[in-house]
Amino acid sequence: MAGLLADGADLVCPVLGPDWRPMSYQKIGADGGKRFCPGAPTGCGFFAIGPKGCDLPLCIAEGISTSLSIYESTGFPCLAAFSAGNLEAVARMARERYPERKIIICGDNDLKTETKTGKNTGLEAAKAAAMAVNGLLAIPEAGGDWNDTHTAKGVDAVKSGIDAARPAEESTTEAAKTWPEPLPLPDGLPSVAAFVF
Numbered sequence: 798m799a800g801l802l803a804d805g806a807d808l809v810c811p812v813l814g815p816d817w818r819p820m821s822y823q824k825i826g827a828d829g830g831k832r833f834c835p836g837a838p839t840g841c842g843f844f845a846i847g848p849k850g851c852d853l854p855l856c857i858a859e860g861i862s863t864s865l866s867i868y869e870s871t872g873f874p875c876l877a878a879f880s881a882g883n884l885e886a887v888a889r890m891a892r893e894r895y896p897e898r899k900i901i902i903c904g905d906n907d908l909k910t911e912t913k914t915g916k917n918t919g920l921e922a923a924k925a926a927a928m929a930v931n932g933l934l935a936i937p938e939a940g941g942d943w944n945d946t947h948t949a950k951g952v953d954a955v956k957s958g959i960d961a962a963r964p965a966e967e968s969t970t971e972a973a974k975t976w977p978e979p980l981p982l983p984d985g986l987p988s989v990a991a992f993v994f
Contacts, residue, residue: 810825856871857876881923905923934965
């Protein structure tokens with residue numbers, strides 16, 4: 798299977814198709830910039846990290862560094878989908894290949910973006926992917942991705958977070974968690990019958 802390569806200061810990562818053959822590549826620069834091979838397809842593309850053909854849970858994350866952090870922390874194989882928009886396609890491909898396997902979508906938690914725009918792209922895409930394949934969802938509570946958690950808190954924090962994965966419908970954004978509790982209705986409201994014409 799194709800592995801990571803070095804091209805000067807750049808890291809070159811093959812993008813594998815559903816047949817596990819390279820169909821493109823991503824170059825990651827020393828500054829963190831990422832570029833795909835111009836004109837090559839990336840849809841449903843992934844990069845696999847960890848053992849193949851085992852019964853361990855299968856994790857799916859966005860980026861290479863995030864996937865490496867997950868594998869180092871848990872020992873679970875991980876598929877890097879390269880982007881939030883590709884998570885569901887990779888998850889569906891994995892579910893077709895492994896119909897009974899536990900799949901954990903390890904999404905990004907874009908709290909900074911959510912604060913500015915009201916949209917948490919990483920969480921929403923991860924939640925949709927998990928629901929599409931009856932998988933579990935693991936999101937870093939503090940925001941960012943699991944590589945950020947690894948860098949800030951170490952492998953034990955990542956392992957605890959992945960082990961705590963739960964069904965997608967039980968997950969909410971940080972913004973939703975801050976919504977106030979509903980207030981009780983005041984006494985003396987007219988009965989429902991009063992509004993029937």
